[in-house]
Amino acid sequence: MKDIKAADFGVGLGFAVIGAAVMYLAADLQSMPRGIGPGGYPRVVGIMMILLGLIQVGRVLSAGGLPSFAFTFNPRPVFQVGAALAGAFLYVYAVKYIGFVTLTPFLLYFLLMLFGYKKYLKAAIISISVSTVIYLVFARMFMIFLPEFTLF
Amino acid sequence: MLGNLLDGFAAVFQPLCFGLMVFGVAMGIVIGALPGMTGSMGIILLLPLIYHLPSDVALVMLCGVFCGSMYGGSVSAILLRTPGTPSATATVLDGYPLAQKGYAGKAIGVAAISSFAGGLFSTLCLILIAPELSKIALNFHAADYFSLSIFGLTIMASSTSKNMVKGLMAGVFGLLVSTVGIDPIIGNTRFTFGHAILMNGFPLLPVLIGVFAISEVLTDFLGTGEAGTISEQKITRLVPSWPEISSIFRAIAIGSVVGVTIGIIPGTGGAISCFLAYNLAQKFSKKPEEFGQGSLEGIAAPESSNNATTGGALIPMLTLGVPGDVITSVMLGALVLIGVKPGPMLFVENAGIVYAIFSGMIAIQFLMLIFGLLFAKVAPHVLKVPRKVMMPVILLLCIVGAFSLANQLYHVNIALAFGLVGLFMKKYGYPGAPLVLGIILGPIAEENLNRAILLSRNDWTVIFTRPISLFFLVCSAFSIGMAMYGSFKEYRKERSAGT
Numbered sequence: 070m071k072d073i074k075a076a077d078f079g080v081g082l083g084f085a086v087i088g089a090a091v092m093y094l095a096a097d098l099q100s101m102p103r104g105i106g107p108g109g110y111p112r113v114v115g116i117m118m119i120l121l122g123l124i125q126v127g128r129v130l131s132a133g134g135l136p137s138f139a140f141t142f143n144p145r146p147v148f149q150v151g152a153a154l155a156g157a158f159l160y161v162y163a164v165k166y167i168g169f170v171t172l173t174p175f176l177l178y179f180l181l182m183l184f185g186y187k188k189y190l191k192a193a194i195i196s197i198s199v200s201t202v203i204y205l206v207f208a209r210m211f212m213i214f215l216p217e218f219t220l221f
Numbered sequence: 222m223l224g225n226l227l228d229g230f231a232a233v234f235q236p237l238c239f240g241l242m243v244f245g246v247a248m249g250i251v252i253g254a255l256p257g258m259t260g261s262m263g264i265i266l267l268l269p270l271i272y273h274l275p276s277d278v279a280l281v282m283l284c285g286v287f288c289g290s291m292y293g294g295s296v297s298a299i300l301l302r303t304p305g306t307p308s309a310t311a312t313v314l315d316g317y318p319l320a321q322k323g324y325a326g327k328a329i330g331v332a333a334i335s336s337f338a339g340g341l342f343s344t345l346c347l348i349l350i351a352p353e354l355s356k357i358a359l360n361f362h363a364a365d366y367f368s369l370s371i372f373g374l375t376i377m378a379s380s381t382s383k384n385m386v387k388g389l390m391a392g393v394f395g396l397l398v399s400t401v402g403i404d405p406i407i408g409n410t411r412f413t414f415g416h417a418i419l420m421n422g423f424p425l426l427p428v429l430i431g432v433f434a435i436s437e438v439l440t441d442f443l444g445t446g447e448a449g450t451i452s453e454q455k456i457t458r459l460v461p462s463w464p465e466i467s468s469i470f471r472a473i474a475i476g477s478v479v480g481v482t483i484g485i486i487p488g489t490g491g492a493i494s495c496f497l498a499y500n501l502a503q504k505f506s507k508k509p510e511e512f513g514q515g516s517l518e519g520i521a522a523p524e525s526s527n528n529a530t531t532g533g534a535l536i537p538m539l540t541l542g543v544p545g546d547v548i549t550s551v552m553l554g555a556l557v558l559i560g561v562k563p564g565p566m567l568f569v570e571n572a573g574i575v576y577a578i579f580s581g582m583i584a585i586q587f588l589m590l591i592f593g594l595l596f597a598k599v600a601p602h603v604l605k606v607p608r609k610v611m612m613p614v615i616l617l618l619c620i621v622g623a624f625s626l627a628n629q630l631y632h633v634n635i636a637l638a639f640g641l642v643g644l645f646m647k648k649y650g651y652p653g654a655p656l657v658l659g660i661i662l663g664p665i666a667e668e669n670l671n672r673a674i675l676l677s678r679n680d681w682t683v684i685f686t687r688p689i690s691l692f693f694l695v696c697s698a699f700s701i702g703m704a705m706y707g708s709f710k711e712y713r714k715e716r717s718a719g720t
Binding site for chain 1: 270273386387390393396400404406412438439441443608612613616618620621625628630634640644649666670671674675679
């Protein structure tokens with residue numbers, strides 16, 4: 070609960086600051102003699118952001134003062150989310166060189182292990198078969214280009 | 222209209238369309254049955270493929286997933302005591318007790334028949350109401366469209382979150398995201414910070430994949446429990462006897478009417494209508510004492526009601542471009558992705574697509590009945606697939622889906638980044654649907670606000686002086702006021718409980 074209050078306070082404050090930044094940046098955009106121009110709409114959005122951000126901050130403060138920022142840190146899920154995203158980002162940058170068919174089973178195997186699936190042989194079979202099916206459906210049936218292995 | 226509907230049927234029964242409609246319904250039922258997987262996630266997983274299909278075929282397939290998932294949720298509610306989708310929550314109350322008594326087959330059969338009846342009724346309402354509503358909406362002025370966009374956003378923000386401010390913040394964040402790129406007024410670049418890749422803004426599909434699907438997968442790491450124990454029994458006697466069917470007529474009628482009515486109201490959905498229908502059916506039942514003990518009426522009312530919301534929710538989405546619930550906001554995104562602009566002009570410019578959807582919805586109900594009963598036989602096996610296998614496969618599909626949009630790794634990065642945003646939002650109670658709706662409605666609101674101001678020679682009061690525009694603004698204020706009043710009441714209750 071404390072975490073949520075602190076997060077709400079931070080988000081509210083950040084929202085108001087971003088809203089102010091949007092208004093500042095929108096002031097540089099070309100204005101028009103008639104109509105709202107390219108900057109008019111972002112200015113409206115900026116005002117709404119500032120208002121909502123301040124309301125959020127006000128709500129948190131009115132419900133019991135400035136929240137303490139003592140986060141309860143559970144490293145396991147943070148590591149898992151981080152590892153899943155890092156694996157996915159790494160895959161995204163490597164797949165154009167190594168190719169979809171070659172690399173995807175490894176990513177899927179890694180994700181299965183990360184999610185706690187401990188049947189290693191079954192996981193390997195699932196990784197290879199699912200990757201093959203996805204390749205056939207996307208690349209062969211719907212003719213969607215998927216990266217292939219290339220030396221150059 | 223009949224001629225258009227027949228043309229629609231001719232399109233729907235083309236081999237490709239029919240095949241994909243069958244696929245959509247089957248996939249929807251399976252997705253809906255798996256706890257933690259929702260119809261919107263099923264639709265998102267199919268979005269990368271819709272570019273390669275004719276528009277009508279793609280939309281009919283997505284409608285199949287939509288309707289199928291509504292029914293699918295009941296299967297796990299009956300067998301696992303865990304509703305596959307929020308819309309099937311009320312089905313647990315009588316479905317699971319009936320399954321415990323050894324009548325799981327009968328419970329699933331009643332759910333399938335009720336879903337079919339509710340879905341068919343709502344489709345008929347959709348066919349009769351939507352064209353008339355679109356005729357009215359054709360008279361809308363630019364200012365009215367701007368106010369309608371605001372109304373859509375406020376109603377979605379107030380209904381998808383317990384905290385109205387958080388819902389509005391999510392919606393406004395969506396509006397901000399939509400401002401990045403080339404502005405729709407004079408074509409200047411805006412908020413790109415010199416990065417050419419940002420000139421096209423944030424593409425909708427990767428954002429949808431990130432906010433709704435990747436965030437859902439990542440949430441699993443934060444401790445979503447496994448589903449309950451499956452009811453280990455052979456599924457037999459799926460089709461109820463005639464006296465049993467006739468005993469649920471009243472409940473089906475109540476559920477269908479409630480479902481369509483709730484579905485039409487933007488920002489509501491099956492989760493609300495199922496409980497309302499359940500309560501009303503109990504009130505009007507001859508055997509109200511049986512509710513909660515495995516009553517067939519207790520299954521029929523919520524199931525007919527949640528399926529009846531499908532057609533109801535499509536009415537404001539197709540005619541006004543305002544989605545009825547989360548899943549229709551994803552469907553709205555699908556329409557935009559394939560270049561079909563929802564709203565009253567849809568009935569003029571793309572009548573073929575609209576009537577293919579109408580005819581498809583009728584065919585889908587029959588397919589749902591057949592596949593619903595067939596699926597019951599294999600459901601216990603499907604429900605045993607562990608989430609530890611399902612979630613990594615979904616994450617992989619999300620990555621491939623985002624990449625296949627334009628063969629750009631940039632889109633995968635956007636999907637992953639918005640997955641993280643979605644995870645944060647989910648953890649701290651910020652709803653995802655208003656964010657996506659903000660991205661969809663942002664350009665519409667901007668273009669119409671500019672047009673309205675231009676036409677009125679820089680007179681901003683035009684937004685308040687046009688009757689239709691004023692009506693939508695009053696509705697927006699009303700929805701905000703109601704939500705604020707609700708949270709104030711809750712706040713006072715909490716305070717009085719604390720003292």
